[in-house]
Amino acid sequence: MPPRHDLSGLGVKMLPMALFFTILLVLCTLLITWAAIYIIYRTVTDES
DSSP, X not given: OOOOOOOHHHHXXXXXXXXXXXXXXXXXXXXXXXXXXXXXXXXHTOXX
């Protein structure tokens, strides 16, 4: 019978990377939301 690979250690190594990409995703979402609100605000309040 071939030896089984232990994947339990893989989750521990992947956690920091997953956390990093989750934070990156949240920051990108906030940036896109802020940009959309800012563009709409500037368009609505345009005096010219």
